Amino acid sequence: MDAAEAAPEASTSGTGAAPAPTAPAPTVVVDAVDIVYRVHGAGPALARGAATAALGRILRRRGGADAGVRTVHAVRGVTFTALRGEAVGLVGTNGSGKSTLLKAIAGLLPVERGHVYTDGRPSLLGVDAALMNDLTGERNVRLGCLAMGMSPEQIQKRGPGIVDFSGIDDKGDFSTLPMRTYSSGMAARLRFSIGAAMDHDVLLIDEALATGDRAFQQRSQARIRALRERAGTVFLVSHNNKSIRDTCDRVLWLEHGKLRLDGPTAEVMKEYERFTGGKS
Numbered sequence: 001m002d003a004a005e006a007a008p009e010a011s012t013s014g015t016g017a018a019p020a021p022t023a024p025a026p027t028v029v030v031d032a033v034d035i036v037y038r039v040h041g042a043g044p045a046l047a048r049g050a051a052t053a054a055l056g057r058i059l060r061r062r063g064g065a066d067a068g069v070r071t072v073h074a075v076r077g078v079t080f081t082a083l084r085g086e087a088v089g090l091v092g093t094n095g096s097g098k099s100t101l102l103k104a105i106a107g108l109l110p111v112e113r114g115h116v117y118t119d120g121r122p123s124l125l126g127v128d129a130a131l132m133n134d135l136t137g138e139r140n141v142r143l144g145c146l147a148m149g150m151s152p153e154q155i156q157k158r159g160p161g162i163v164d165f166s167g168i169d170d171k172g173d174f175s176t177l178p179m180r181t182y183s184s185g186m187a188a189r190l191r192f193s194i195g196a197a198m199d200h201d202v203l204l205i206d207e208a209l210a211t212g213d214r215a216f217q218q219r220s221q222a223r224i225r226a227l228r229e230r231a232g233t234v235f236l237v238s239h240n241n242k243s244i245r246d247t248c249d250r251v252l253w254l255e256h257g258k259l260r261l262d263g264p265t266a267e268v269m270k271e272y273e274r275f276t277g278g279k280s
């Protein structure tokens with residue numbers, strides 16, 4: 001990536017001088033990014049009145065380029081650089097573009113304009129991560145770990161710890177039952193536990209901390225802190241302002257797809273809470 005170009009030059013000072021402190025390296029660079037969804041078969045946005053509806057039908061019959069396609073401009077001109085060792089919170093009211101931006105950083109969504117550069121492999125650790133409903137929790141742990149690149153020996157060693165961390169066996173032997181028998185909270189906890197079992201260069205977490213009971217939330221926060229200490233960068237999307245404060249040292253506030261504020265957690269959260277009236 002371009003990050004290497006931005007890395008500070010090695011110190012050339014004479015012998016005996018203390019080495020110049022190295023600035024943390026950028027891990028994610030988001031440069032003037034726009035993201036647009038296209039919803040096919042949805043019809044034009046304002047086809048409410050009889051005349052507009054008729055016009056919409058004519059356009060669809062003519063098969064115009066955009067007939068039956070609605071666009072949603074979810075992220076608009078967002079630019080920022082995240083550094084190694086940072087935990088960055090993403091806040092904003094519903095539909096402000098947080099999850100969309102996270103998916104683009106993970107490489108799961110194309111950008112309409114602009115660029116996303118990442119140093120290392122980003123992993124999205126969200127409640128949407130795909131696990132197989134018909135397989136047991138144990139089998140899903142195995143598959144998830146294989147997908148993340150762990151060796152069978154590593155899985156053998158770490159698998160039981162992942163199940164323990166998730167707490168799904170606290171109320172019975174659920175890890176040997178198919179995932180379709182899990183509550184949504186249990187499934188989300190297992191997904192988090194699988195993803196958090198590896199050290200990630202760039203870890204993207206979508207609302208994971210909102211799932212689970214208090215004990216699980218505390219365990220996951222401690223795990224995120226540990227992941228952070230091992231030099232990666234963590235992004236956390238959450239409506240839980242306390243989680244953001246406890247976990248992040250920097251916050252990006254998105255509103256209507258635009259970056260409204262980017263700064264230290266305390267400063268941004270103060271403004272954000274003023275905007276939302278204390279609610280998220």
Ligand SMILES: Nc1ncnc2c1ncn2[C@@H]1O[C@H](COP(=O)(O)OP(=O)(O)OP(=O)(O)O)[C@@H](O)[C@H]1O
Binds near residue numbers: 037039092093096097
């Ligand atoms: N698959 C999709 N197709 C079309 N539009 C979408 C899709 N996913 C999200 N959107 C739209 O993009 C915009 C941003 O959505 P996004 O989910 O990124 O917001 P968010 O800030 O994560 O919201 P929330 O806090 O409610 O989870 C919204 O207007 C939403 O309706």
